[in-house]
Structure formats: structure tokens, C-alpha cells
Amino acid sequence: MQKILITGASGFVGGFLVEEALKKDLEVYAAVRKSSNLQYLTDNRIKFIYIDFEDTDALKSIFLEHRFEYIVHNAGLTKTPIKEQYFKVNADYLENMVEALIESKTVPSKFTFISSLAAYGPAEHTHKGLVTEDSIPHPVTNYGRSKLQAERYLKSKQEINYTIIRPTAVYGPREKDLFTVYDLINKGIEMTVGLTDQKLTFIYVRDLVSVILDATLDCRKNVAYFVSDLEIYSSTSYNELIRKSLGRKRSFKLRLPIPLVKTLGFIAEKAGKLTGSYPALNIEKVNELEAKSWVCDTKNLVNDLNFKPRYKLKDGLEESIAWYKEHNWLK
Numbered sequence: 001m002q003k004i005l006i007t008g009a010s011g012f013v014g015g016f017l018v019e020e021a022l023k024k025d026l027e028v029y030a031a032v033r034k035s036s037n038l039q040y041l042t043d044n045r046i047k048f049i050y051i052d053f054e055d056t057d058a059l060k061s062i063f064l065e066h067r068f069e070y071i072v073h074n075a076g077l078t079k080t081p082i083k084e085q086y087f088k089v090n091a092d093y094l095e096n097m098v099e100a101l102i103e104s105k106t107v108p109s110k111f112t113f114i115s116s117l118a119a120y121g122p123a124e125h126t127h128k129g130l131v132t133e134d135s136i137p138h139p140v141t142n143y144g145r146s147k148l149q150a151e152r153y154l155k156s157k158q159e160i161n162y163t164i165i166r167p168t169a170v171y172g173p174r175e176k177d178l179f180t181v182y183d184l185i186n187k188g189i190e191m192t193v194g195l196t197d198q199k200l201t202f203i204y205v206r207d208l209v210s211v212i213l214d215a216t217l218d219c220r221k222n223v224a225y226f227v228s229d230l231e232i233y234s235s236t237s238y239n240e241l242i243r244k245s246l247g248r249k250r251s252f253k254l255r256l257p258i259p260l261v262k263t264l265g266f267i268a269e270k271a272g273k274l275t276g277s278y279p280a281l282n283i284e285k286v287n288e289l290e291a292k293s294w295v296c297d298t299k300n301l302v303n304d305l306n307f308k309p310r311y312k313l314k315d316g317l318e319e320s321i322a323w324y325k326e327h328n329w330l331k
């Protein structure tokens, strides 16, 4: 059996990734922390590894002991009010891993890095209105900038066979941020931001994890894939699909001007500081909501990996909402 190390295994994407890797008969090592919630990692074939990404010597000993065939570096920080934290977790930790792999001469057949479309930023900054590999990256958040820094480092390391995966918005059961939109629509409010609709793209978590593993096991190296379900949705049609999946006939439609959303994001973030939480609507999030288009080039995903999404947004939303209802997240 070939050994695969999956970091960030306790997170939303990580849990599905572990499940998919087990289905492919890989020997799965799930990298977690002492504080991680392991409630979705119950399969007794999973081998847990506690990794401190700040300790390069400890990383080297783990790599020497296990000599992984594949590594999927999926751990990442997606939400924090502290800019430096993004760069530490999303870029420095990747550097530490890669350095430890090279120094311990345990470089895997493939090192897959889960980056994000956010590393390139929205499509309106590109001259074709489509984010492609050749576009000049224009991240609009510190999260995106930290992912871009990690990508640039990885690409500079000739010793590593890498694949970079750049998912657009990922949704599915257990996801917590987009869930706040479903929750609001379930309460009867459909909200859109800005005077005109955004062009949005999505990927269902189950399709994303199959792409990640297909790309990891594929012999092509030093490639990057933007990952969506190959469709473009307007913010209005997104809300409508959610409302229909929730089984609601009507809702109150609210179109908020950008300056108001900026103020709300600012207030929510400051209020969160007082309570020690970080809200789904925050200052960085507003930059993403303000962007007009998240359309990306998925040609090589189809050509190299023969990708055909099993879930379009309607199917994925129906499955997700059924899960949220079954687990009483939605009443």
C-alpha cells in the first residue's frame, strides 16, 4: 500500500479527502493537532500523526520514519483578523515542510498543495475577464496573498514534484461559512451585495477531493489546476437555487450597497474582537463580496484529468441541505 500524508485532515475538506484516499486503498496518515476535532475521522484504518509545522527537525524525523509516497498539504488558515497569522500558517509552514523534505531526502513522488483561487484574485482584474495560469495574480485579501507567497516558493523548488490545486468556493456537508447564507435564506432573507450581480463559481467538496487525488496520483508534475464545477452562476441564481433546495417558495430579497456591507463587515469584525470570535462577514470577506467575477480557466482540469463534475450546484446544494437538516443545523 502506498502511503499518503494528508495535512489539515480534521477540517472540512480534509475529512472528505481522507475518506476518498481510503476508498483508493491508500495507507492514510492524517496530520492533526492535539486540539483538532476528530469527530469525522472515525475510520479505524486512519493513522494519526501529530505534526508541529514550526519544528523542522521534528518534520524531518517524521518524513524519515514514514517516507510518504504522496503528500497533500491541505492545512490552511482561512479566517483570522491577524494578517501575520495567514503568512505564518499558509506560507511559512509549507516552506518548513518542503525544506524538511529536501534536507531529509524524502521528497515524495508528488507534493500537492491546496492553494485557492483567492491567490490569483477575481477575474475583473484580468484582461480577458477570466483568471488563467498566465494572468497576473491580483489577490484582494491577505489570505489570498499568503497562498500566492506559498505557491511562488513551491514553484521555485526544482527538487519537488508539485501539483497546485486552486479551488473556488467549496461547499458541502459540514461547511460552516457558506452555511450562514443557507441559514439566512431559510429564515426568509435572500441577500445580494452591490448594484449588479456577481459572477460566481463553486465546487462541491466530493468532486474537489476526487480532483485532488486524481491530480496527486497522476504522473504530470509541476502543474496547477483551478477547480470549479465548470459553470458560472449569478448571485441571484445562487440564492434562488438555495431557496428552492430549502423548499421555500418565497423570501424577502435584499440588495445591499457595497458601502453598507463594508460598514457591517467592519462593525462585525470589531464586535467579534470584543467577544473573541471572528465573524463570517469580516473586512477581508467584503473585498471578496465586492469582486464582480470569480470565473477561472478550467481547461487543463478537463484535458489532463478528464474531469466531469458529478455535482452541479443544484445537486450539491440539495445533498448539502439535506445533510444540514438531518443534523439539525437547519430547522
Ligand SMILES: NC(=O)c1ccc[n+]([C@@H]2O[C@H](COP(=O)([O-])OP(=O)(O)OC[C@H]3O[C@@H](n4cnc5c(N)ncnc54)[C@H](OP(=O)(O)O)[C@@H]3O)[C@@H](O)[C@H]2O)c1
Pocket: 007, 008, 009, 010, 011, 012, 013, 014, 032, 033, 035, 036, 037, 053, 074, 075, 076, 077, 078, 089, 114, 115, 116, 117, 166, 167, 168, 169, 170, 171
Ligand atoms: N473552503 C473553501 O471554500 C476553500 C476554497 C479554496 C481553498 N481552500 C483551502 O482548502 C484547505 C482546507 O480548507 P477547509 O475549508 O477545509 O478549512 P478548515 O475547515 O478551516 O480546515 C483547515 C484545516 O487546517 C488545519 N489548520 C489550520 N491552522 C493550522 C495550524 N496553525 N497548524 C496546523 N493545522 C492547522 C485545521 O486544523 P484544526 O482542525 O486543528 O483547526 C484544519 O484541519 C485550506 O488550505 C484552504 O485554504 C478552501
